[in-house]
Amino acid sequence: MMLSELVSTAEAVAATSSRLAKIDALSQLLAHADADELPALTGLLLAAPRQGRLGVGWRGMSALDVTNAADATLTITDVDDALDTLAHTSGSGSTAARSAALTALAARATAPEWDFLSRSMRGELRTGALGGVLLDAIAKASERPAASVRRAAMLSGDLGVTARLALSGTAAELDAVGLEVGRPVLPMLASTAATPTAALEVTGRASVEYKLDGARIQVHRHGDEVGVYTRSLADITHRVPEIVEIVRALPAHDLILDGETLSLDEDGGPRPFQETMSRFGADVARELVLRPWFFDILHVDGRDLLDEPLSTRLHELERVVGEWRMPGIVTDDPDAAEQLSREALTAGHEGVVVKGLDAPYAAGRRGRSWVKVKPVLTYDLVVLAAEWGSGRRSGWLSNLHLGALDPTGEFGEPGEFVMVGKTFKGLTDELLRWQTEQFPPLETRRTQSTVFLRPEFVVEIAIDGVQRSPRYPGGIALRFARVKGYRPDKTPAESDTIQTLRALMRG
Ligand SMILES: Nc1ncnc2c1ncn2[C@@H]1O[C@H](COP(=O)(O)OP(=O)(O)OP(=O)(O)O)[C@@H](O)[C@H]1O
Numbered sequence: 001m002m003l004s005e006l007v008s009t010a011e012a013v014a015a016t017s018s019r020l021a022k023i024d025a026l027s028q029l030l031a032h033a034d035a036d037e038l039p040a041l042t043g044l045l046l047a048a049p050r051q052g053r054l055g056v057g058w059r060g061m062s063a064l065d066v067t068n069a070a071d072a073t074l075t076i077t078d079v080d081d082a083l084d085t086l087a088h089t090s091g092s093g094s095t096a097a098r099s100a101a102l103t104a105l106a107a108r109a110t111a112p113e114w115d116f117l118s119r120s121m122r123g124e125l126r127t128g129a130l131g132g133v134l135l136d137a138i139a140k141a142s143e144r145p146a147a148s149v150r151r152a153a154m155l156s157g158d159l160g161v162t163a164r165l166a167l168s169g170t171a172a173e174l175d176a177v178g179l180e181v182g183r184p185v186l187p188m189l190a191s192t193a194a195t196p197t198a199a200l201e202v203t204g205r206a207s208v209e210y211k212l213d214g215a216r217i218q219v220h221r222h223g224d225e226v227g228v229y230t231r232s233l234a235d236i237t238h239r240v241p242e243i244v245e246i247v248r249a250l251p252a253h254d255l256i257l258d259g260e261t262l263s264l265d266e267d268g269g270p271r272p273f274q275e276t277m278s279r280f281g282a283d284v285a286r287e288l289v290l291r292p293w294f295f296d297i298l299h300v301d302g303r304d305l306l307d308e309p310l311s312t313r314l315h316e317l318e319r320v321v322g323e324w325r326m327p328g329i330v331t332d333d334p335d336a337a338e339q340l341s342r343e344a345l346t347a348g349h350e351g352v353v354v355k356g357l358d359a360p361y362a363a364g365r366r367g368r369s370w371v372k373v374k375p376v377l378t379y380d381l382v383v384l385a386a387e388w389g390s391g392r393r394s395g396w397l398s399n400l401h402l403g404a405l406d407p408t409g410e411f412g413e414p415g416e417f418v419m420v421g422k423t424f425k426g427l428t429d430e431l432l433r434w435q436t437e438q439f440p441p442l443e444t445r446r447t448q449s450t451v452f453l454r455p456e457f458v459v460e461i462a463i464d465g466v467q468r469s470p471r472y473p474g475g476i477a478l479r480f481a482r483v484k485g486y487r488p489d490k491t492p493a494e495s496d497t498i499q500t501l502r503a504l505m506r507g
Contacts (some may be wrong), residue, residue, distance in 0.1 A: 001033045003079055003109070004072035006041060007116045017409040019133060027135035033076070034170035039160030040080035041429050046130055048119045050080075050160055051087035054121050056102065057441055061118050061151040064099070066106040068114050078108070079117065101425050123456075123491070130493070134159060142166035144174055147203050152177040154186045154363040157233050174317065179304050181222045181254050184229040186363035188258070188296075190353055190370035194335035199371040203356035207314060208337045209295055209328030211372055213350040214262030214276045215489065217292060219247050221255040231489045236476045243292050252320050254301050258361075259294035261328065269348045273460070274431075274485035284425065295353075298361055306361040310369075313361070341373060377504070378462045379404075379496040380487050382417050385452040386439055389432070390423065394433040396452060397439050399424040402461060404474065411473050411498060417455050418498045420466070420479035431483065461494040462486040474498045476505060 009029040026045075033041050043050035074445040081341035089097045106114050135153055139146040144166050153162040155177050165174050178256045179185065200206055217240075226244045228237045230348045237244060242259060263271045263279070271288070279288055296318040300304045305313050317325060329340055341352045351374040359369030379403040389398030403417030411418045426434075442453040460480050469477035478501075 001037055001076050002072060002316050002371050003043070003076055003113050003117075005029065006044060006076060007113050010045060011112075011118060013130070013133075014413070014415060017414050019136075022133045023137045023140055024042075026134060027141035029223065030137060031164060034166050037076045037080075038163040039158075041076050041085075042134065042160040042163050042402040044079065044117075044120045045134065046159065046250065047123050049083050049121060051083045053123075054083060054086050056086065056118075060099070061102070061122070062104055064103055066103050068106060068111045069108055070110070072110050072113065074108050074113060078446050079105070083121070087468075090379065093214050112123070138163045144171060148174050148253040151175075155179055156185050156329075157186055160450065179256065179299055179306060181299060182220050182225070182226075182227060182254060184218050184220065184233040185256075185298070185306075186233070187212070187216060187218060187231055188361050188363050188370060189366045190367045190372040191368055193354070193371045193373050196341045196352055196354060197334040198374050199354035199373050200332065200334055200337055202368050202371050203359075205330070205332040205357050206337075207310060207328050207330050207355045207357060208340050209326045209353050209355065210293075210340075210344040210347075210349050211351045211353045211374065212260045212262050212293060212326070213270060213273045214260045214293075215273070215280065217243065217259055217261045219243070219246050219255070219257045219292070219294075220255060220448060221250070221252070221257075221360070223253055223306060224248060230280060232491075234280075239280055240290055242289055246292060247323060250320055250324075252300050254299060255320065256297070257294045257321065258296035258298065259292050259324075261290045261292045263288045263290050272485060277485070277488060280488075292324055293326040294321045294324050295328075296361060297321070309360065310355055310356045311357045328352075341375075345375065350376070357420045359462075376462050378460055378484060379501065380458050380490055380494070381420070381461050382492045382495050383439075383453060383457040383459055384417060384419055384455060385437060385450050387422075387450045393424070393432060395436075397436045398427060398432060398437075400427075400459065400483070401450075402459070402478065403455060405472075405492065405495050406498050408499075415493075417495075418474040418500065420474055420476060420501060421472070421473050421481050423461065423478070423481040425481065426462075426483035431486075455478040455492050455506075457490060458487040458490040460487050466501055468505070472501065476502055 009025050013024045016022060075486050086098060108497055109117055113413050136146055139149045149166055152174050156162055176492050220227040224472055226247045228240050228243055230236055252365045265271050265458050275288055279290055298312050300320060305316060331337060342408055344352055356369045356370045363400055381404055383400050384399040384403040386397040387399040389396045399422050402421050405418050406412060406416055406418050408414055439451055439453055442456055444452050444454055462478040462484050463478045466476045
């Protein structure tokens with residue numbers, strides 16, 4: 001398939017706010033492609049190339065001195081080969097070779113193709129939350145039930161592989177995609193309620209558990225081999241040896257566990273989320289010891305548990321992980337749930353998650369089986385710009401301009417971000433330093449006071465609510481916004497939407 005066909009479809013998808021029209025356009029594209037092209041094609045569409053991180057940044061790309069081609073000649077396979085070369089060219093002395101490979105690719109691409117490719121390679125989604133739409137498009141193009149496609153995607157953790165199987169395999173092959181120890185699955189997510197009582201009304205009898213403000217981990221074990229993965233399925237095994245050791249000591253040979261990890265201070269209180277995440281990054285501060293709290297079990301010793309009700313899974317979890325279990329109670333009594341929530345907050349945690357006892361483990365859309373309750377309102381927003389600080393903060397990029405995702409294009413283009421406020425509250429010296437280093441490579445333009453950025457950084461913001469504001473394009477502004485920390489585990493497409501924030505006005 002020609003790259004130009006992919007690019008014009010991506011443009012058409014970005015240009016319409018109709019979910020059905022998006023599904024239609026994508027399913028036609030998928031049906032046209034050769035089966036072997038599908039993993040590469042889906043990776044490019046989702047701005048998550050199948051080769052993984054390519055290490056190409058805005059700076060490197062904008063420095064290329066190249067004239068794009070006049071005519072479209074590149075195929076998806078040509079691009080995939082070029083990305084293979086880039087991914088395999090690393091280490092010292094590779095800069096020139098990488099730059100040559102990029103230049104060659106840019107010279108073969110037309111201007112619109114190169115615009116698309118350079119965004120896709122850098123992991124920038126123009127098309128908003130495309131994953132769910134693509135799942136439905138795969139179902140439509142392959143004429144397989146959406147539920148089968150969704151399940152295969154959850155279990156393989158890979159939409160490209162799912163697309164190939166759905167479009168070129170048999171129905172039985174698609175349904176046979178199973179849980180595999182060592183291959184991470186998409187995590188189950190929660191919806192939100194205002195109080196534990198309201199959450200219980202949604203779920204019925206439930207496991208009410210502490211919600212720790214740490215980082216999600218999924219752990220796979222086969223004998224002595226242990227793998228630890230993040231919420232976005234990145235492998236962080238070598239960064240968390242203490243968790244590996246704990247999992248190796250559990251009484252099972254094969255295991256898949258879901259949980260949260262966090263480090264504690266000397267008094268046993270939780271350390272800030274930011275410190276936990278720093279352990280996942282490049283500079284490993286080993287003195288911060290992480291501990292896991294497991295809240296779900298998907299497999300144990302040859303037995304898949306994800307279709308079992310939570311009550312069965314919790315029983316197995318208790319048996320296998322013992323003291324490493326997430327604190328919680330099983331109840332249908334609102335008073336007991338409220339009491340546990342108060343306890344969690346007193347211990348410095350974020351709130352509770354209320355989980356229906358009959359529900360199987362299911363990933364994908366946010367379901368009603370898990371409901372989180374956080375008394376402090378926090379939202380994940382995208383940094384659109386930063387202003388130079390003054391006084392004690394002078395020389396640092398400080399006051400952040402915050403944007404909420406507009407997936408449907410109600411206030412502009414679909415997938416763009418609508419500004420909802422500014423804040424520098426909560427920014428520590430360390431964060432100021434970090435921002436000042438990280439932001440300039442993403443600069444799109446600047447004024448004397450402000451550096452405007454490509455929307456790549458997701459930041460978690462606590463607010464007291466929102467208020468009407470004629471000043472901002474979405475008609476609302478955040479009240480008392482303060483920074484809780486960056487969310488490197490989330491992409492801008494996973495950030496909170498303007499519609500979610502506007503709903504607070506009615507609530
Ligand atoms: N007991 C628990 N059960 C499930 N998830 C928990 C629990 N304690 C903490 N968590 C965390 O809360 C998250 C559940 O909320 P959600 O599915 O909305 O994910 P999220 O978008 O990362 O949310 P948040 O920003 O609130 O952590 C999980 O991803 C997990 O990291």
